[in-house]
Amino acid sequence: MQTRQRRPSRDKIDDDLELSMVCHRPEGLEQLEAQTNFNKKELQVLYRGFKNECPSGVVNEETFKQIYSQFFPHGDASTYAHYLFNAFDSSHNGSIKFEDFVTALSILLRGTTTEKLQWTFNLYDINRDGYINKEEMTDIVKAIYDMMGRFTYPALKTDTPKQHVDAFFQKMDKNRDGVVTLDEFILSCQEDENIMRSLQLFENVI
Amino acid sequence: MAAGVATWLPFARAAAVGWLPLAKKTMPKPPIDKKSRNDEILFVNVSGLRFQTWKNTLDRYPDTLLGSSEKEFFYNEDTQEYFFDRDPEMFRHILNFYRTGKLHYPRQECIQAFDEELAFYGIVPDIIGDCCMEEYRDRKKENQERLAEDTEAEMATDTPLPPHSTPRERLWRAFENPHTSTMALVFYYVTGFFIAVSVIANVVETVPCRPLKGSKKDLPCGEKYSLAFFCMDTACVLIFTFEYLMRLFAAPSRCKFMRSVMSVIDVVAIMPYYIGLVMPENEDVSGAFVTLRVFRVFRIFKFSRHSQGLRILGYTLKSCASELGFLLFSLTMAIIIFATVMFYAEKGTKGTNFTSIPASFWYTIVTMTTLGYGDMVPNTIAGKIFGSICSLSGVLVIALPVPVIVSNFSRIYHQNQRADKMRAQQKVRLARIRLAKKGTTNAFLHYKEEGGFQDRDSDNALCLKNRSSFEHQHHHLLHCLEKTTNHEFTDELTFSEMCMTESVGYRTSRSTSISSQQGVSTSCCPRRAKRRAIRLANSTVSVSRGSVQELDTLQVHKTSVGPQSRSSLNARTEDLKLNCDDRDFTAAIISIPTPPANTPDESLPPSPAIPGILRNSRSTSFTHETVKISSL
Numbered sequence: 001m002q003t004r005q006r007r008p009s010r011d012k013i014d015d016d017l018e019l020s021m022v023c024h025r026p027e028g029l030e031q032l033e034a035q036t037n038f039n040k041k042e043l044q045v046l047y048r049g050f051k052n053e054c055p056s057g058v059v060n061e062e063t064f065k066q067i068y069s070q071f072f073p074h075g076d077a078s079t080y081a082h083y084l085f086n087a088f089d090s091s092h093n094g095s096i097k098f099e100d101f102v103t104a105l106s107i108l109l110r111g112t113t114t115e116k117l118q119w120t121f122n123l124y125d126i127n128r129d130g131y132i133n134k135e136e137m138t139d140i141v142k143a144i145y146d147m148m149g150r151f152t153y154p155a156l157k158t159d160t161p162k163q164h165v166d167a168f169f170q171k172m173d174k175n176r177d178g179v180v181t182l183d184e185f186i187l188s189c190q191e192d193e194n195i196m197r198s199l200q201l202f203e204n205v206i
Numbered sequence: 207m208a209a210g211v212a213t214w215l216p217f218a219r220a221a222a223v224g225w226l227p228l229a230k231k232t233m234p235k236p237p238i239d240k241k242s243r244n245d246e247i248l249f250v251n252v253s254g255l256r257f258q259t260w261k262n263t264l265d266r267y268p269d270t271l272l273g274s275s276e277k278e279f280f281y282n283e284d285t286q287e288y289f290f291d292r293d294p295e296m297f298r299h300i301l302n303f304y305r306t307g308k309l310h311y312p313r314q315e316c317i318q319a320f321d322e323e324l325a326f327y328g329i330v331p332d333i334i335g336d337c338c339m340e341e342y343r344d345r346k347k348e349n350q351e352r353l354a355e356d357t358e359a360e361m362a363t364d365t366p367l368p369p370h371s372t373p374r375e376r377l378w379r380a381f382e383n384p385h386t387s388t389m390a391l392v393f394y395y396v397t398g399f400f401i402a403v404s405v406i407a408n409v410v411e412t413v414p415c416r417p418l419k420g421s422k423k424d425l426p427c428g429e430k431y432s433l434a435f436f437c438m439d440t441a442c443v444l445i446f447t448f449e450y451l452m453r454l455f456a457a458p459s460r461c462k463f464m465r466s467v468m469s470v471i472d473v474v475a476i477m478p479y480y481i482g483l484v485m486p487e488n489e490d491v492s493g494a495f496v497t498l499r500v501f502r503v504f505r506i507f508k509f510s511r512h513s514q515g516l517r518i519l520g521y522t523l524k525s526c527a528s529e530l531g532f533l534l535f536s537l538t539m540a541i542i543i544f545a546t547v548m549f550y551a552e553k554g555t556k557g558t559n560f561t562s563i564p565a566s567f568w569y570t571i572v573t574m575t576t577l578g579y580g581d582m583v584p585n586t587i588a589g590k591i592f593g594s595i596c597s598l599s600g601v602l603v604i605a606l607p608v609p610v611i612v613s614n615f616s617r618i619y620h621q622n623q624r625a626d627k628m629r630a631q632q633k634v635r636l637a638r639i640r641l642a643k644k645g646t647t648n649a650f651l652h653y654k655e656e657g658g659f660q661d662r663d664s665d666n667a668l669c670l671k672n673r674s675s676f677e678h679q680h681h682h683l684l685h686c687l688e689k690t691t692n693h694e695f696t697d698e699l700t701f702s703e704m705c706m707t708e709s710v711g712y713r714t715s716r717s718t719s720i721s722s723q724q725g726v727s728t729s730c731c732p733r734r735a736k737r738r739a740i741r742l743a744n745s746t747v748s749v750s751r752g753s754v755q756e757l758d759t760l761q762v763h764k765t766s767v768g769p770q771s772r773s774s775l776n777a778r779t780e781d782l783k784l785n786c787d788d789r790d791f792t793a794a795i796i797s798i799p800t801p802p803a804n805t806p807d808e809s810l811p812p813s814p815a816i817p818g819i820l821r822n823s824r825s826t827s828f829t830h831e832t833v834k835i836s837s838l
Contacts, residue, residue: 045245048260052305053214071218084221101217108220116223123224141228168228189227198226198233202219 024057026098036102037110043102050098058095061085075149083143087123109203116199117186131179132172137165249287250301255294256287263304270328272304296323308335311342317349355625356632377456394512397449401508404442408502411435443479446472446505467520468511475505518622522615526607529614533607537574540603544570544596551589558585569593574600650684 068081107115126136141161172180172188189195250257267273282289303309380390411428450472457463478498510516545566552560559582560566569582573596584593
């Protein structure tokens with residue numbers, strides 16, 4: 001099966017209209033199996049669920065935000081979902097196809113530690129310049145705290161995100177230049193036992 | 207959460223890897239899913255139609271039958287599928303709910319059938335999708351209204367009076383449902399007649415009659431024959447007052463009655479007369495008195511008790527109150543606007559009729575309702591233009607709410623018709639049910655009479671009529687009950703006769719053809735039972751007149767032991783009294799249908815007549831206490 005998009009350009013028409021016309025079919029099962037770490041059965045299950053939710057074969061950001069927000073009813077998950085969406089959308093065209101979906105899942109669940117950390121770095125690096133600076137990190141951390149909502153114990157103070165970011169940079173920024181590069185990031189994470197242990201926990205999610 | 211969201215959960219959990227570097231603590235261990243991860247196809251056989259679906263699909267809604275372990279009860283090991291003996295057409299929709307997360311209501315199905323299927327599969331109707339929710343709600347409301355009407359119709363008018371009703375309750379019932387007794391019907395027609403007479407008298411007394419001798423002026427008949435009219439008026443008012451007081455006395459809730467519309471109309475109809483009696487004859491007050499006489503015309507509204515159509519009209523107007531209100535409001539707005547415009551348009555004209563804006567109201571109303579008396583006419587061009595606009599818009603404004611009122615009237619009218627039809631159908635249905643019940647009762651009794659209880663040898667078996675295995679088992683069950691309670695089943699006729707004869711204190715001894723049973727003779731009733739039984743007999747007398755009722759349950763507890771006998775009835779009467787110990791006679795009789803053949807209207811005759819009565823009864827008799835159960 002080839003990738004077929006009937007209306008390729010997204011500039012011409014509305015997003016909604018485009019999605020209703022676009023019918024994206026993923027590459028063949030064998031190809032996906034080769035590209036990812038899933039076997040055929042798992043891919044089938046994943047695709048069935050995906051296709052059920054998105055018959056058109058793509059997810060746009062609005063839908064993604066809605067879906068993700070349903071898991072976090074206490075707070076506002078839209079900001080973090082936005083960053084997450086960008087991390088998933090590897091081709092940066094505003095919609096997640098099944099391949100993107102499954103590739104990212106493959107990394108997160110079946111990838112090596114380095115790959116996972118690399119993915120996380122990409123998530124934090126909002127502008128994709130290869131460096132995480134304090135503003136980006138603050139945005140991410142604020143978005144995460146937003147998901148918690150108002151009613152937390154202990155109560156959230158206004159500078160909690162900032163403190164968290166400072167602690168993060170303290171740990172990650174080895175050369176104290178105010179930004180975190182990929183190598184610093186991976187190195188620092190590998191030194192931290194907690195993180196390493198936690199990374200192993202998520203392998204059985206599917 | 208919606209079903210589809212469950213699909214995305216693994217992905218959301220995977221994305222949690224993104225939090226790890228920020229986390230200060232270790233992540234908790236994930237839950238271990240012991241179930242097999244492999245998705246399998248399940249087969250669901252619904253009355254022969256085979257459906258297949260992924261197990262995951264069904265697992266999306268774990269609190270329904272198909273999503274929980276409850277479906278294991280329906281698993282057929284031999285065919286390796288889940289078998290449901292339900293409607294396959296409906297199942298399609300149920301399964302689609304699992305697949306798409308939206309429940310749709312099929313429009314051609316009965317709403318109750320659909321509800322039952324949902325209840326069976328454990329699906330709450332609230333999740334019906336928006337596309338079908340409105341239709342579902344409408345149909346459901348309509349259905350519920352219809353059911354409420356049915357139960358109302360059942361409980362209403364034609365239900366039998368409870369046997370121990372006070373005269374007050376009987377009176378109220380006679381007033382509310384005149385066709386239940388002749389007296390009430392007569393009263394109903396008499397009051398109707400007098401209402402008519404009163405209204406006609408009111409009308410006629412204003413007609414000019416030939417003047418008295420020696421006077422040229424025409425006199426209204428009311429003044430010429432004032433005495434006659436006064437007498438007629440008095441008679442009518444007396445009747446109305448009497449009726450009102452009777453109703454007030456009989457009403458179960460006096461306050462509620464006094465607040466009801468009909469009672470207010472009654473009061474308004476008769477008040478002017480009394481006020482007129484009380485007021486002095488001077489000229490100043492008589493002006494007000496004349497106004498009060500206008501209220502006598504309200505007597506015509508008393509006809510609404512007699513006419514259902516009038517009541518329907520009243521209900522319609524009440525239910526269309528909002529539409530009428532809107533009509534009124536919009537008319538008022540339009541009148542004010544046009545009156546103002548016309549006034550200013552016609553202001554310049556000399557000698558115009560449009561002297562002020564309120565004066566123009568009359569013109570506007572007459573024009574908008576297209577009456578056009580012509581007593582006020584615009585003269586200027588501007589006035590004529592606005593006048594024409596006024597008449598055109600009047601037609602529109604009035605035509606708009608009318609269809610709503612008409613449709614309301616039609617709906618209420620049809621509801622009423624349906625209620626009447628329901629009542630008629632109900633009678634037929636009840637009769638049929640009763641017939642069926644009687645059939646089963648009699649089946650058992652015939653079975654007993656034909657010696658079914660005897661040892662079944664080949665000869666007897668041939669005599670017995672052919673019965674289905676269901677009947678066999680049913681009769682066995684009834685037999686067990688008889689053995690348990692040490693009482694026997696009998697039929698109504700025999701029991702009613704027995705009841706009557708016992709009320710005079712004589713025992714009826716009846717022997718069955720079933721000689722094998724250890725018999726106990728019926729004991730006579732002790733005095734207190736006698737009193738109860740007499741009241742019983744009397745109540746059955748009064749109640750059975752003309753009304754058909756259901757026999758519910760009847761229990762007769764007697765634990766007397768006496769010699770078994772097949773004696774004839776006469777012989778027993780003498781030594782009947784000997785066994786009058788304290789017996790407990792509890793008769794929970796509700797009523798007896800269609801007057802028993804020998805129901806006397808007066809109190810039961812003394813002993814010499816009893817044997818005669820008993821002789822006329824059926825020859826088959828029972829030695830046992832008898833228990834009548836008619837709810838078979």
